[in-house]
Amino acid sequence: MRHIIVIGAGQAGASCVAKLRNIGCNDRITLIGAEPVPPYQRPPLSKAYLMGDMGLERLFLRPESFYAEQDITLRTGTEVTAIAADTQQVRLGDETLGYDDLVLTTGSEPRRLPASIGGDLEGVYCVRDLADVDAMAPRFAAGRRVLIVGGGYIGLEAASVAAKLGLQVTLVEMAERILQRVAAPQTSDYFRALHEAHGVAIREGVGLERLTGDGAVGGAVLSDGTEVEVDFVIVGVGIAPSTTLAEAAGIEIDNGIRVDAQGRTSIPHIWAAGDCTSFPYRDRRIRLESVPHAIDQSELVAENIMGAGKDYVAKPWFWSDQYDVRLQIAGLNTGYTDVVARQGAGQTASFWYYREGNLLAVDAMNDPRAYMIGKRLIEAGKSADPARVADAQADLKPLLSA
Structure with missing residues (x-):
């Protein structure tokens, strides 16, 4: 055997x-x-x-x-x-x-903060495994002050939970905008507005200089010289x-x-x-x-x-839940040259990524129909007429048989 x-x-x-x-x-x-x-x-x-x-x-x-x-x-x-x-x-x-x-x-x-800038202080957490979350959970009490380092999906999801539980949330992102590495400016704008509407203070283009405290974290000095008082820190830097x-x-x-x-x-x-x-x-x-x-x-x-001899054909898709918004992503947007926006009612929206007329990926917020159609098109190697995509009144389903 x-x-x-x-x-x-x-x-x-x-x-x-x-x-x-x-x-x-x-x-x-x-x-x-x-x-x-x-x-x-x-x-x-x-x-x-x-x-x-x-x-x-x-x-x-x-x-x-x-x-x-x-x-x-x-x-x-x-x-x-x-x-x-x-x-x-x-x-x-x-x-x-x-x-x-x-x-x-x-x-x-998870990438962690170095000890040289206070990454080893008590009250500094990453969100990766069960032990991480069990350790930080008692800190999530209304009125507490949390600093979130990193404006990717991990940091934004942590911010949404903290804000919903009544914490005072400050999020810092060293890049020019949140989600810069993984999404178009339109998607960044969407989620920035969503978080700010829930009271999250987002600081873009600002890094963390160091954390301060005697054994336990009590504050942070940002790269622009701003000092922030904190009760704990969540690190989401990839x-x-x-x-x-x-x-x-x-x-x-x-x-x-x-x-x-x-x-x-x-x-x-x-x-x-x-x-x-x-x-x-x-x-x-x-x-x-x-x-x-x-x-x-x-x-x-x-x-x-077991001897099947099969090649792996990846079908990339992802999701993120923040507040009452579900983001669904189909495809990979690497190398995109154009983004087409499709705006629905309320918080419904989708952004379609193209490279020289070819559909690469779709970010769909509270729009499962746009996500599913985009996903099927991408997996079939088909594109989508940008004019039809941009028209919020146009039915997207005919794109599948085009």
């Missing part, structure tokens, strides 16, 4: 082992996770779970009993310290386990692929663990999937940070371990 080991018990790892059993794999399967709980959903952590609207067990991707029922050995609270590729073993402290196939689903890690284990094993790294179209790494019998990987996409190599990608790529790797 072969032994398949999956390192990383997040969305990708849990999806991989479940898919293996679902397609008839009868081999020995071990799923190893560093956290002391079964695999769980991460997106609700900074929203429903932090708000108290979702309990711990509802976070779990599957009941804990699932793994025993499926004869999957789940080892939580366990750190893999090394991979010995030459002997096909993984080390867990003093223990070693042999593998026939190894899958790395190690995910990503994430990086978790590649330390792979790199130490001699696996090729290229903005993540480099895999081929079928999920193989540069070392035989070692595969990788999810946030930690970079993979071929059309005419370039990319890395995606999303739940759908983690599921799709890890399930494909499971099939390929």
